[in-house]
Amino acid sequence: MLKDMISNPELMYRPSLEEGAVVDEMFNTLMEYNVPFKKAYEQTWESWGINRELRALFANKGWILERMKNHPLYNGNFQIVIPDAYMGRGIDYDSALQAMGEIMNHRRLKMCFRDINDSHELFIRSLENKIYSLINMRAGYIIPEKYIEPINALFESNGKRIRMHRGQSITKLLARYAECCPEITKWKVDKDCSFYDTQGNFHPRKKDMGWNGLSAIIGDSLNPINRTETMVISIHPVDYLLMSNGDKWRSCHAIGKFEVDKANAHNGCYMGGCLSYLQDACSVVVYYIPKAETNNPHPERLGKMKRMMVYLDKGKIIMSRLYPDGRDSKDTSNNDNMTNWMRKKIQEVVSELFDMPNEWDVKFGKEEVCEYITHEGVQYPDYMCFDDVSISIHKDLEGEKFAHKNLHIGRYPICPICGDFHKNEMQLVCPDCLNKYNIPW
Numbered sequence: 001m002l003k004d005m006i007s008n009p010e011l012m013y014r015p016s017l018e019e020g021a022v023v024d025e026m027f028n029t030l031m032e033y034n035v036p037f038k039k040a041y042e043q044t045w046e047s048w049g050i051n052r053e054l055r056a057l058f059a060n061k062g063w064i065l066e067r068m069k070n071h072p073l074y075n076g077n078f079q080i081v082i083p084d085a086y087m088g089r090g091i092d093y094d095s096a097l098q099a100m101g102e103i104m105n106h107r108r109l110k111m112c113f114r115d116i117n118d119s120h121e122l123f124i125r126s127l128e129n130k131i132y133s134l135i136n137m138r139a140g141y142i143i144p145e146k147y148i149e150p151i152n153a154l155f156e157s158n159g160k161r162i163r164m165h166r167g168q169s170i171t172k173l174l175a176r177y178a179e180c181c182p183e184i185t186k187w188k189v190d191k192d193c194s195f196y197d198t199q200g201n202f203h204p205r206k207k208d209m210g211w212n213g214l215s216a217i218i219g220d221s222l223n224p225i226n227r228t229e230t231m232v233i234s235i236h237p238v239d240y241l242l243m244s245n246g247d248k249w250r251s252c253h254a255i256g257k258f259e260v261d262k263a264n265a266h267n268g269c270y271m272g273g274c275l276s277y278l279q280d281a282c283s284v285v286v287y288y289i290p291k292a293e294t295n296n297p298h299p300e301r302l303g304k305m306k307r308m309m310v311y312l313d314k315g316k317i318i319m320s321r322l323y324p325d326g327r328d329s330k331d332t333s334n335n336d337n338m339t340n341w342m343r344k345k346i347q348e349v350v351s352e353l354f355d356m357p358n359e360w361d362v363k364f365g366k367e368e369v370c371e372y373i374t375h376e377g378v379q380y381p382d383y384m385c386f387d388d389v390s391i392s393i394h395k396d397l398e399g400e401k402f403a404h405k406n407l408h409i410g411r412y413p414i415c416p417i418c419g420d421f422h423k424n425e426m427q428l429v430c431p432d433c434l435n436k437y438n439i440p441w
């Protein structure tokens, strides 16, 4: 594949600068990735712009690369690969409680056509209250034995021939509730998730956030997952370009043109942001790949199971929102929480990279974290928009003057074709090249 590209030597600008070898290596891997992209669109992604981009990456992130190369888990491909990384989740009672509350509110306000003293209404209300309090008392996913009999007594005294058994879950009880109150299952709320693909075709998508959506949230939130996959800490250029191209998900930085074979390929509205992150001095892409791919020399070619942008300087680690899930638990003692696990692991790796003791203070939330951030560029600033953000500050920085030195996130993108800076968050290329070549990326 690579040979085809090199057969047209006029296209290749070979940097002869000090960073030449690294930039060459990055350039080759990018070009290799770029082949299907070019075949499909018969456009020339001239190398001049890309080289400026990669040199910016090297100039700004070279300080991270230098340290990464000495790490025992460095894979020789601008990545540190960590096997046996926790990718599960503990029980999220708050989300379950909120979903159950919404179900109860909706039914009582919109579906209760009976008198409040009607015996069926009273029965349904006590059943709802039982489910709510089981969640509220944090009793786990499986209903504790001592609560089974009172629930069965409630069914029995209302003439229902339904029985719950030992070892059954709250999901089962919810299904029983739906049997007794079938009108709730007709409650649908269509959330529009439609999108246009790169050919302009409309793909209608709807997500039901009525009974189906909310009951699924309750089941998922209460049912813990305990699994391990492989985590990658990367400054590979392709990882920035494909940061939002997940295995089953996309977000606003997604570049659909890299995935011409995939039905769900579509461009996000912040593609330019990938380059903003690629070019700055602190942004690192952290993501999960399947355990079976641990030894794959090119994890950047796999769809990302989960992805988080992390911003580093020597004594600070800012962790942004986890995609596609979002939430970060602010409870640092909760080891069932994936973001907590990631925070501890990233702290450990950064301590190793900079040969510091692994001792950090953590602050949460955008108000706290944004005090340490300045930014430029066209990236979607998750760290300012969502509270799922944290900063770890190394204990040695306590009382130091430079403790408050800001991390500067993002740069204005360099157009991959002409090499000029631009401010267009919607595209990778500048508006001039967009007009000239009519390339919608």
Ligand SMILES: [Zn+2]
Pocket: 415, 416, 417, 418, 419, 420, 429, 430, 431, 432, 433, 434
């Ligand atoms: Zn341009």
